[in-house]
Amino acid sequence: MPDNLPHRLSKVRPHWDGPTPVSVQFDDPYYSREDPLGEVRHTFLEGANLREKAARGDITIAETGFGTGLNFLAAWKAFEDTAPPGAVMTFISVEVSPLSTSDLERAHSPFTGLSAYADALRVLWPGAIPGVHRLSLSNGRVRLILLFGEAEAMLSRQRFAADIWFLDGFAPAKNPEMWRDAVLAQVARLSQTGTRLASFTAAGMVRKGLEAVGFKVEKRPGHGRKRHCITAEMETTEAPPSVAPWCRWPAPVPRGARIAIIGDGIAARCAGRSLGQAGFEAIRVAGPESALYAASTLPRALIAPKLVRGIEPFPLFWRQAFWDAVRELDALSDVWVGSRGLSIPDAKARNKALRDDLAWPEDVLSLDGNDTLSLPAAGSVDAPSLLDQLCGPPEVSQDVRSLEETGSEWCLIGTSGKTLLSADVVILACGPAAHGLMGIQSGLRIGAGQMLMARATQHPGNAVLKNGYMTAADNNGVLALGATAKGHAALGPVPVSDEATQEILGRHGDSLGDISEIKPWTGLRCDAGDHLPLCGPVQDSERFEARFAGLRHGQRLSTEVEAPYRSGLFAMTGLGARGFQAAFLLADHLTSILTGRPSSLDADIADALLPARFQVRDMKRNQ
Numbered sequence: 337m338p339d340n341l342p343h344r345l346s347k348v349r350p351h352w353d354g355p356t357p358v359s360v361q362f363d364d365p366y367y368s369r370e371d372p373l374g375e376v377r378h379t380f381l382e383g384a385n386l387r388e389k390a391a392r393g394d395i396t397i398a399e400t401g402f403g404t405g406l407n408f409l410a411a412w413k414a415f416e417d418t419a420p421p422g423a424v425m426t427f428i429s430v431e432v433s434p435l436s437t438s439d440l441e442r443a444h445s446p447f448t449g450l451s452a453y454a455d456a457l458r459v460l461w462p463g464a465i466p467g468v469h470r471l472s473l474s475n476g477r478v479r480l481i482l483l484f485g486e487a488e489a490m491l492s493r494q495r496f497a498a499d500i501w502f503l504d505g506f507a508p509a510k511n512p513e514m515w516r517d518a519v520l521a522q523v524a525r526l527s528q529t530g531t532r533l534a535s536f537t538a539a540g541m542v543r544k545g546l547e548a549v550g551f552k553v554e555k556r557p558g559h560g561r562k563r564h565c566i567t568a569e570m571e572t573t574e575a576p577p578s579v580a581p582w583c584r585w586p587a588p589v590p591r592g593a594r595i596a597i598i599g600d601g602i603a604a605r606c607a608g609r610s611l612g613q614a615g616f617e618a619i620r621v622a623g624p625e626s627a628l629y630a631a632s633t634l635p636r637a638l639i640a641p642k643l644v645r646g647i648e649p650f651p652l653f654w655r656q657a658f659w660d661a662v663r664e665l666d667a668l669s670d671v672w673v674g675s676r677g678l679s680i681p682d683a684k685a686r687n688k689a690l691r692d693d694l695a696w697p698e699d700v701l702s703l704d705g706n707d708t709l710s711l712p713a714a715g716s717v718d719a720p721s722l723l724d725q726l727c728g729p730p731e732v733s734q735d736v737r738s739l740e741e742t743g744s745e746w747c748l749i750g751t752s753g754k755t756l757l758s759a760d761v762v763i764l765a766c767g768p769a770a771h772g773l774m775g776i777q778s779g780l781r782i783g784a785g786q787m788l789m790a791r792a793t794q795h796p797g798n799a800v801l802k803n804g805y806m807t808a809a810d811n812n813g814v815l816a817l818g819a820t821a822k823g824h825a826a827l828g829p830v831p832v833s834d835e836a837t838q839e840i841l842g843r844h845g846d847s848l849g850d851i852s853e854i855k856p857w858t859g860l861r862c863d864a865g866d867h868l869p870l871c872g873p874v875q876d877s878e879r880f881e882a883r884f885a886g887l888r889h890g891q892r893l894s895t896e897v898e899a900p901y902r903s904g905l906f907a908m909t910g911l912g913a914r915g916f917q918a919a920f921l922l923a924d925h926l927t928s929i930l931t932g933r934p935s936s937l938d939a940d941i942a943d944a945l946l947p948a949r950f951q952v953r954d955m956k957r958n959q
């Protein structure tokens with residue numbers, strides 16, 4: 337089993353041989369010294385039949401070795417030139433030593449025909465933060481999923497089927513690590529019958545290795561002075577890996593399907609935007625009664641990562657979500673309030689251990705002499721302005737009382753008792769109300785929360801997370817102080833509590849000077865017992881129980897069986913105390929499920945978000 341721990345990524349600086357970046361470690365150029373773009377087009381784009389495949393529609397390209405991204409940029413341009421409207425390119429690339437933005441800029445500078453693409457890539461470039469990063473380009477038409485870490489470890493966590501592979505990890509003689517059988521086995525596992533592969537190297541060990549995992553390999557003339565390169569095709573893939581039946585997604589939703597999204601909070605709006613970009617017509621439904629207690633009506637939201645050690649789905653999901661949200665929020669206009677940055681004063685041992693475990697670079701996470709962690713990318717956002725920029729108000733302004741399944745359609749019944757809408761697909765992005773509408777054991781817990789907006793005469797420059805949080809102050813010295821949490825609330829407005837106000841004010845002592853104009857805000861949070869959101873298809877509990885009864889007796893289940901999901905019913909809820917971070921990534925994940933495109937979530941994270949997980953756990957414990 338590969339070591340999946342996030343390691344600090346080495347920050348390599350290439351040396352420059354004229355305009356060409358060359359790896360100091362491997363003494364090999366990132367791209368060809370002569371006619372690099374010509375070689376990329378010949379070796380990779382033509383070798384893998386990219387244009388032909390893109391002309392048919394959606395395409396998934398995977399790559400070993402992102403390097404300067406030249407292959408990606410050339411593929412992006414070829415895709416734009418060839419693919420039909422509505423098609424999406426997902427490009428997944430693994431890279432252990434991401435270059436700095438300035439080195440990328442220098443490496444991109446000779447390719448003036450690609451400069452618009454290269455500029456857009458560098459704006460979103462994550463830097464050397466280990467883990468998975470999703471970059472949405474060309475208004476969602478191009479999805480770049482960067483797997484920052486060692487090739488085998490990162491690929492082993494994925495579940496996708498590439499149409500095309502580019503193998504580009506420096507010469508095998510200089511970097512044999514990248515061409516090990518174990519890496520090639522992952523390439524094969526993430527392929528399907530007919531997957532085309534292209535590589536600049538025709539080394540015998542690579543050809544043999546690829547043949548051993550099922551590719552039919554052909555040598556072809558190389559570009560310019562290079563004698564050979566290779567192209568290969570996956571003949572027949574072996575049986576799919578043994579994935580539990582409930583972890584296989586239902587068939588993609590046809591593009592013309594009518595989708596109803598129930599809700600108007602951050603989850604529903606992110607889902608609406610993401611599905612809209614994917615070409616679906618999504619209709620949002622939410623009424624004024626539920627808005628009175630919806631968590632997303634809060635005035636300010638802190639964007640601060642959930643910092644937990646470990647490599648389980650829980651810490652990894654929240655880390656990825658934080659950086660995902662920062663990228664999305666940076667792309668909107670004027671949503672950040674006050675100075676950027678967050679300070680986390682804490683006990684020395686905990687903060688040091690955290691910093692070491694996360695392995696984030698010093699410029700995005702530092703620990704000062706007072707044992708305070710600083711994160712310059714975190715900050716506070718104006719929640720109403722953010723929601724407005726994502727989508728307009730809901731198309732149907734009434735709450736949903738119940739759902740009725742009539743043949744192949746869903747009827748949404750309003751509080752008036754009348755049918756509000758019928759739809760092929762329903763997405764429950766309605767916070768705590770999703771529990772009742774799903775009709776499953778959802779694991780959701782509903783809690784009441786209170787925060788305060790206040791004007792303070794003193795405040796630190798940026799947000800602080802200590803005994804609750806304090807956002808950055810705006811130009812008028814107004815900031816948000818958070819937050820209390822009381823479990824087991826019922827659906828309905830949350831009365832303001834003086835006790836909660838005093839509790840919050842008491843946490844911050846006199847560090848804020850004189851506090852005036854205190855305005856409490858209350859709402860309902862909902863989260864699942866394991867602190868992960870619910871995102872994915874909703875199961876039919878009774879049929880699930882009957883079909884997987886063997887789980888209760890520790891039996892191994894056939895992976896061929898289909899999970900009984902309720903046709904067209906999906907959930908995106910349980911966003912907990914950090915919904916403004918989770919929603920962007922979840923919306924993209926949900927869109928991946930509906931379109932059948934690769935998700936940017938590791939397979940074990942995607943599985944850990946399935947609404948069916950609570951039923952599976954209970955059945956396994958025979959409860």
Ligand SMILES: Cc1cc2nc3c(=O)[nH]c(=O)nc-3n(C[C@H](O)[C@H](O)[C@H](O)COP(=O)(O)OP(=O)(O)OC[C@H]3O[C@@H](n4cnc5c(N)ncnc54)[C@H](O)[C@@H]3O)c2cc1C
Pocket residue numbers: 598599600601602603604621622623625626627628629630631632633634636637638639734735736737765766767768769784785786787818819820857858859860861908909910911912913914915916917
């Ligand atoms: C006090 C407090 C402070 C918080 N601070 C932060 C913070 O600083 N940063 C952060 O990231 N997160 C924070 N959160 C959490 C964050 O607000 C939530 O995670 C997030 O708003 C959840 O979004 P949602 O869209 O899933 O649910 P909600 O915001 O609850 O939205 C649910 C939507 O569904 C609609 N709806 C409900 N029932 C029905 C129905 N029957 N029919 C139709 N529509 C319905 C509602 O009107 C609403 O539009 C805080 C929460 C609280 C309570």
Ligand SMILES: C[S@@+](CC[C@H](N)C(=O)[O-])C[C@H]1O[C@@H](n2cnc3c(N)ncnc32)[C@H](O)[C@@H]1O
Pocket residue numbers: 365366367400401402403404405406407408430431432433434485486487488504505506511513514
């Ligand atoms: C030749 S460059 C890739 C060039 C790239 N495709 C481009 O378009 O610029 C090879 C890349 O593979 C990366 N690499 C090398 N060994 C690796 C490994 N074991 N895991 C992940 N990436 C690796 C290097 O850091 C380097 O960026």
